[in-house]
Amino acid sequence: MRVKNFSLNFGLGVFKAFSDEARVRILHLLHKEEEMCITDLEHILDFTQTKTSRHLRYLKNAGLVNSRKVDQFVYYRIKNQAQDIIGQIFQYMQKDATLLKDLETFRILYSNRELAVWKLHHQKKLYSS
Structure with missing residues (x-):
C-alpha cells in the first residue's frame, strides 16, 4: 500500500522509531x-527478551508493527500502511554494515534450523524402519 500522506502523529512515530538503533535493526x-x-x-540481535519486547511494544504502540500469536510464539510484521515509508528509508541504508550483519546472522540461524529439522526428520525415518 503506497502512502501519499499521513498524520503528524504517525510521522512522529516513524521518526522516533528511527531514532533508536535497536528499533532500526528490528524494523530492518x-x-x-x-x-x-x-x-x-x-538471537539475531543478541538482545535480552526484555529489551526486545520493550522495543517491539514501542513499535506496536507507534502503529508500525502488528503481531500474531501461534502457540507460545509471537510473530511480528510491519503494518501495510507503514511498509512504503519504511522501505523508502531503508533504501538509503541498504549498505550499512550492521544491518547487513544482522541479515547474515539470520540466514545462518535459519539454515542451521533447517539443517537440524532435516537431520531430525531423517533420524526418525532411520529409527522407525
Whole structure:
C-alpha cells in the first residue's frame, strides 16, 4: 500500500522509531524478512527478551508493527500502511554494515534450523524402519 500522506502523529512515530538503533535493526529485519518471531529477533540481535519486547511494544504502540500469536510464539510484521515509508528509508541504508550483519546472522540461524529439522526428520525415518 503506497502512502501519499499521513498524520503528524504517525510521522512522529516513524521518526522516533528511527531514532533508536535497536528499533532500526528490528524494523530492518522485519522489512527484509516480512515476519519474524520474537525469539529469532533476540538471537539475531543478541538482545535480552526484555529489551526486545520493550522495543517491539514501542513499535506496536507507534502503529508500525502488528503481531500474531501461534502457540507460545509471537510473530511480528510491519503494518501495510507503514511498509512504503519504511522501505523508502531503508533504501538509503541498504549498505550499512550492521544491518547487513544482522541479515547474515539470520540466514545462518535459519539454515542451521533447517539443517537440524532435516537431520531430525531423517533420524526418525532411520529409527522407525
